[in-house]
Every structure is written in C-alpha cells, then in structure tokens.
Amino acid sequence: MSNKALAAGLGSCPKCHKLNVMHASRQVCSRCLTLFSARKPKSIEYTLAWTIAALVMFIPANIYPMMVFYTFGKPEASTILEGIAIFIQMGMLPVAVIIFIASFVVPLGKIIGLFTLMYNTKRKTQLTLKQQGQLYHIVEFLGPWSMLDVFVVTVMAAVVNLGFLSSIEPAVGITYFTLMVVFTIFAAESFDPRLLWDNHQKHNHQSLSEKTYKNTDVLHHDK
Amino acid sequence: MKNHSVVNNMIACHQCDSLLPMPYLLEGQNALCGCCGAMLFSKKKDAINRTIAVAIAGLLLFFPATLLPIIGIGAAGLYNDASLVDCITLLIDSRNYVLAFAVFMFTIAIPVVRLITALYITWCIKFQQIKPSLLVFFRSYHVLDTWTMLHVFFLGVIVSMYKLSSLADMTIDGGLFSLILLLLCSTLMSVTIDQHSIWHELEKSLEQ
Ligand SMILES: [Zn+2]
Ligand SMILES: [Zn+2]
Numbered sequence: 001m002s003n004k005a006l007a008a009g010l011g012s013c014p015k016c017h018k019l020n021v022m023h024a025s026r027q028v029c030s031r032c033l034t035l036f037s038a039r040k041p042k043s044i045e046y047t048l049a050w051t052i053a054a055l056v057m058f059i060p061a062n063i064y065p066m067m068v069f070y071t072f073g074k075p076e077a078s079t080i081l082e083g084i085a086i087f088i089q090m091g092m093l094p095v096a097v098i099i100f101i102a103s104f105v106v107p108l109g110k111i112i113g114l115f116t117l118m119y120n121t122k123r124k125t126q127l128t129l130k131q132q133g134q135l136y137h138i139v140e141f142l143g144p145w146s147m148l149d150v151f152v153v154t155v156m157a158a159v160v161n162l163g164f165l166s167s168i169e170p171a172v173g174i175t176y177f178t179l180m181v182v183f184t185i186f187a188a189e190s191f192d193p194r195l196l197w198d199n200h201q202k203h204n205h206q207s208l209s210e211k212t213y214k215n216t217d218v219l220h221h222d223k
Numbered sequence: 224m225k226n227h228s229v230v231n232n233m234i235a236c237h238q239c240d241s242l243l244p245m246p247y248l249l250e251g252q253n254a255l256c257g258c259c260g261a262m263l264f265s266k267k268k269d270a271i272n273r274t275i276a277v278a279i280a281g282l283l284l285f286f287p288a289t290l291l292p293i294i295g296i297g298a299a300g301l302y303n304d305a306s307l308v309d310c311i312t313l314l315i316d317s318r319n320y321v322l323a324f325a326v327f328m329f330t331i332a333i334p335v336v337r338l339i340t341a342l343y344i345t346w347c348i349k350f351q352q353i354k355p356s357l358l359v360f361f362r363s364y365h366v367l368d369t370w371t372m373l374h375v376f377f378l379g380v381i382v383s384m385y386k387l388s389s390l391a392d393m394t395i396d397g398g399l400f401s402l403i404l405l406l407l408c409s410t411l412m413s414v415t416i417d418q419h420s421i422w423h424e425l426e427k428s429l430e431q
Contacts, residue, residue, distance in 0.1 A: 003242040005235035010242065012235035015362045016422045017264070019230040030230070031426045032358050095385050133238060133259050144372045147329065151372075151379025152386070154326055158305035158313045159296055159387065166298070166390075170314065175321045182325065189369065197239040197259070 004201070006194075011038035043192040044118055050187035051114045057180035058107060064173035067153045071166045079173060080104060080149065103149035103177070106142050110184045113139040114191065121195040124203045129196065136193045143185040150178050236261055270417035271345045277415055278342035281408030282335070288405040289331055291398035294384055298391040306398050307331065307376075329372035334409055337367040341416055348421065353428040361421060368413070373406050 005012060011022045013029035014036050020029055026037050040046075065077035078086060080103050087096035113135055119125070120132050127135070153170050160168040234245050238261035246254040248266040255262055267273075288307065295304025305313070307330060314323035340360050347353055380399065387393045 004240045005242045019233050019235055032362050144375050147375045148379055151376045152382045154310045155383040158310040161303045162301045170319050178322055178325045193238045194240040
C-alpha cells in the first residue's frame with residue numbers, strides 16, 4: 001500500500017497543489033494563502049445537496065417547453081424531447097442524436113454518476129479504483145457540454161426574428177435546464193475524489209482485521 | 224528543518240492523495256501519478272512568451288467575436304442577423320434574466336477575465352514585477368477554467384446553422400470567423416500556460 005499524504009500529516013492545497021504540513025484541520029496554504037483542509041470539508045453533504053437540486057430541476061426542465069416557435073403569429077411550444085422528435089421528423093438524425101445526448105443522456109448520466117461516486121465513498125463496491133477515477137473524470141469533463149441546447153436555443157432565438165413571418169422565443173423550461181447544468185457542475189466541484197481512495201483503503205484494512213479477528217476466534221474455540 | 228524539505232521535494236496526487244517525490248521534468252514532459260494515473264503537472268515549452276501572445280490575440284479577438292454578427296437568415300425579403308451580444312440583449316428583452324446572466328458569464332465575462340488574468344500574471348513574471356496580489360489573481364484561474372464555455376457555445380452555433388440552413392437562406396458573417404479564432408486562442412491557452420512553473424516562480428520571488 002502506497003503512502004498517503006493524509007497519513008503523513010500533510011495536505012495538498014486545492015488551488016496550487018503545494019504540499020503543506022497540516023497543523024490544524026483548516027489552515028492557510030504556505031504558497032498561495034488559500035484556506036483549505038486535507039479533504040474538502042463536508043464534501044459528500046455538499047455534493048449530495050447539489051445533485052438532488054439538479055435532479056429536482058431536471059423535472060421542470062423536461063416538462064416545460066424550451067422554446068416557442070411562432071409562424072405567422074401562431075405559437076408552437078416544444079420541450080426537449082418534442083424538439084428532438086421534430087428533428088427526427090425533419091430527417092436531421094445527426095443533430096437529433098447530438099441534442100439527445102447533450103441534453104438528456106449527459107445530464108441524467110452525470111446525476112447517476114455523482115450518486116454512484118458518493119455511494120462508492122461510503123460502501124464497498126464492485127468498481128475498481130481505476131474505474132471510479134475514470135467515472136469522476138467523465139463527470140467532471142462532461143459538465144459544460146450539457147449547456148449545448150441552451151446555447152442553440154439562444155442563438156436560434158436571436159437569429160430567427162423575422163417579425164410576423166417567423167420568430168423563436170426561449171421558454172421557461174430552458175431556465176430550469178440551465179440551473180440544472182450549473183448545479184451538476186457545483187456538485188462535481190464539491191466532490192473530493194480522494195475520498196474514494198480513503199474508502200478503499202479503509203475497507204481493505206477492515207477486511208484484513210476481520211480475517212485476523214476470525215482466526216483468533218477459531219483459536220480460542222480450539223482451546 | 225526536516226519538514227521544509229519534505230513539503231518542497233514531495234507532491235501529493237490531487238486525485239488519490241498518494242505522496243510522491245517531486246519529479247524533475249524536461250520541457251514538454253508530463254508527470255503522472257504512479258498510483259492512479261492522474262496527471263500531476265506538466266512542464267511547457269516557452270510558456271511565458273507563448274501565453275502572453277495567445278492572451279493578447281484572444282483579447283483583441285473578443286471585440287469582433289462578440290460584436291460582429293455570427294449568422295443571419297433571410298426569408299421572403301426579410302433579413303436578420305445576430306451577434307453574441309445581440310443574443311444576450313434579446314434574452315434580457317424577453318425577460319429571461321437567469322439565462323441572460325448565465326450566457327453572459329460563460330461566454331463573455333469569464334473567458335475575458337481568464338485571458339486578462341493569464342496575461343497579467345505572465346506579463347508580471349516576464350518583467351520581474353511580482354507582487355503578493357498576483358497570488359489572489361492566479362488562485363482564481365482554476366475556477367475560471369471550469370466555467371469557460373466558448374467551445375460549447377461554438378458547437379451550439381454549428382448546430383443552429385445546421386438547423387437554420389434547412390429552414391431559410393442562411394448567411395455566415397464575420398463574427399463566426401472571429402469566434403473560431405477566439406476559441407482557438409482560448410483553447411491554446413490551456414496548452415501554453417504552465418501553472419506549476421508559475422506557482423513555483425511566485426513562491427520563489429515572494430520568499431525573498
Ligand atoms: Zn496553495
Ligand atoms: Zn494519484
């Protein structure tokens with residue numbers, strides 16, 4: 001088992017990655033003066049709160065329309081999934097796939113990924129540490145890409161503005177959607193990946209000591 | 224001072240917290256964690272000069288990229304085009320304030336501040352004018368990196384173009400080219416800037 005900074009009484013600064021000798025649970029980095037702890041304080045609590053907030057926002061984001069399309073003054077509202085259905089009807093399959101992935105699969109996948117990561121910091125799991133690290137990387141990397149549909153609607157609304165003939169207006173669903181994306185990014189930022197390795201180490205130690213305990217038990221019985 | 228040498232000659236992985244000896248890198252090399260494979264840091268070639276160049280180019284490109292129209296459409300004798308700033312003012316007019324704020328922050332405010340921050344710090348290091356206030360500036364750089372969404376906005380423009388080309392006559396305007404170049408500068412900056420060396424430089428200069 002390799003050395004951990006925490007066990008050595010050291011902590012690395014989250015901003016500049018300088019190694020510090022930890023004198024207190026919260027202290028100022030010797031290099032960049034950031035106030036930090038060896039582990040992000042209340043990491044799981046914050047991650048859980050932001051993830052739940054994102055999950056709650058996911059519901060109105062899908063129920064309410066993202067945009068309203070006016071042709072000759074006649075409004076036609078469409079939600080995320082309806083918008084995708086329109087794309088498929090128009091034969092624009094590649095765009096439909098991109099939008100479906102960016103605004104439906106990715107946000108939901110991120111929320112599920114965050115719950116999986118949080119679970120993995122508490123319990124013993126089937127996933128290897130490498131897979132958990134990769135999952136964290138994916139969740140972190142995907143963050144801003146879910147904003148795609150928001151930008152599409154923004155650009156469309158600004159460009160398609162031909163008065164009575166046709167115009168597009170963003171609708172309330174998109175605000176919920178934006179909040180959901182922002183909340184998932186906050187959640188990923190609050191998560192401390194080192195907790196995954198801490199948990200792994202703890203479980204390995206526990207199972208080792210459990211085994212030795214059982215062995216001594218057997219010996220006692222033999223006597 | 225045993226502790227002093229430990230904190231200066233060791234590094235902890237920010238992903239798995241493994242304590243590792245500080246690797247010595249040549250230009251262009253990356254240091255990876257031996258335990259989990261996460262990238263610890265990398266040493267960049269001619270980082271200061273390149274970052275200054277890219278940041279100045281990016282800042283200059285910001286004006287055409289945000290003010291010039293990106294795309295336009297025409298149908299039945301009517302024509303309309305929109306720039307990035309138009310997108311935001313339109314969102315404010317239609318009272319989508321949260322959305323307007325988010326789009327403004329992710330595509331204009333944060334990318335600009337990020338370029339200014341990088342330029343200011345590399346400029347001060349190049350001309351040996353290091354002051355403690357730089358620490359505050361550079362600490363914010365990491366956060367700005369997370370929230371810069373020019374690349375996503377650009378993909379959004381591409382998808383919109385695809386969508387619009389089937390609905391009406393679409394024209395491409397100068398804003399789009401500026402946006403492509405700006406995106407290039409913004410992305411290049413993540414490649415040229417050497418965060419590890421900058422922190423090291425700041426620490427060394429402020430200690431004296
Ligand atoms: Zn620091
Ligand atoms: Zn590691």
